[in-house]
Amino acid sequence: MADNAKWYVAHTYSGYENAVKIAIEKAVVNRSMEDMVLQIEIPMETVTEITESGVAKEIQRKVFPGYVLIKMVMTDDTWHLIRNIRGVTGFVGEANKAIPLTEDEVAALGMEKREIVVLYHVGDTVRITEGPLASFTGTVEEIEPDKNRVRVVVSMFGRETPVDLELDQVEVSSN
Numbered sequence: 001m002a003d004n005a006k007w008y009v010a011h012t013y014s015g016y017e018n019a020v021k022i023a024i025e026k027a028v029v030n031r032s033m034e035d036m037v038l039q040i041e042i043p044m045e046t047v048t049e050i051t052e053s054g055v056a057k058e059i060q061r062k063v064f065p066g067y068v069l070i071k072m073v074m075t076d077d078t079w080h081l082i083r084n085i086r087g088v089t090g091f092v093g094e095a096n097k098a099i100p101l102t103e104d105e106v107a108a109l110g111m112e113k114r115e116i117v118v119l120y121h122v123g124d125t126v127r128i129t130e131g132p133l134a135s136f137t138g139t140v141e142e143i144e145p146d147k148n149r150v151r152v153v154v155s156m157f158g159r160e161t162p163v164d165l166e167l168d169q170v171e172v173s174s175n
Contacts, residue, residue, distance in 0.1 A: 004073045005038050006100035008082075009092040014066045016087035017042045021068055023085045036078050039071040043109060067092070069109070074098060118143060118150075119172055126152060126170040133163060137173050 012020045021040050028037045043063035048056050068088075072078050079098065082088060091098030101109075120126050120140055128136045138154035141162060150170060153162050 005036075005071050006074065007069055007071050007106050008074065008098050008100055010068045010070055010082055011089045011092060012066055012068055012087050013089065017062060017066070017068055020085055020087045023087070024068075024070065024082060027081055027085060031081065033078065033081065035073075036075065037070065037072040037081070041069045041071075043069065063109075069101075074100070118145060118167055120150075120170065125173045126150075127173045128152065128154070128163075128165065128170050130169045131165065138163065140170075143167075 024040050044060045045063050047061050048058050093099035122140050124140050136154050138152035141153050142151040148167050151162050151164050153160050
């Protein structure tokens with residue numbers, strides 16, 4: 001059944017996201033539905049705020065206040081389980097039909113990590129395959145797999161220019 005699981009978005013009262021997540025987790029365990037409701041996430045981001053006294057402080061902030069993302073197999077039982085949690089106002093979709101997120105949306109949210117095999121190393125010559133610099137070649141200066149980032153130094157207009165790209169936007173040059 002878990003192969004049929006998709007990501008759905010539940011709308012909640014603002015500020016109730018954490019309580020809804022905990023309530024769903026408890027309800028799933030109580031009803032032995034762990035094989036149907038696989039993951040519950042509240043997308044967060046780390047933001048640096050400058051206080052009035054000029055001190056930089058890192059805080060966690062909800063990316064989508066009022067929403068909880070749930071990876072589940074949609075059935076009447078799971079729909080009712082989530083829908084009847086206190087604080088949930090419904091699913092994102094039309095009328096009473098929840099619409100799952102597309103694979104591109106899930107990837108853009110970073111909910112599921114796609115493993116990218118990097119076939120190049122620092123110092124290698126690579127060709128940029130996507131974006132405004134597609135078909136340019138450059139030298140790999142730095143690779144950060146955990147951030148899905150590679151820095152490539154490209155020669156443009158006679159100048160060496162470092163460019164930050166995603167790992168899958170470059171490939172080993174055949175030159």
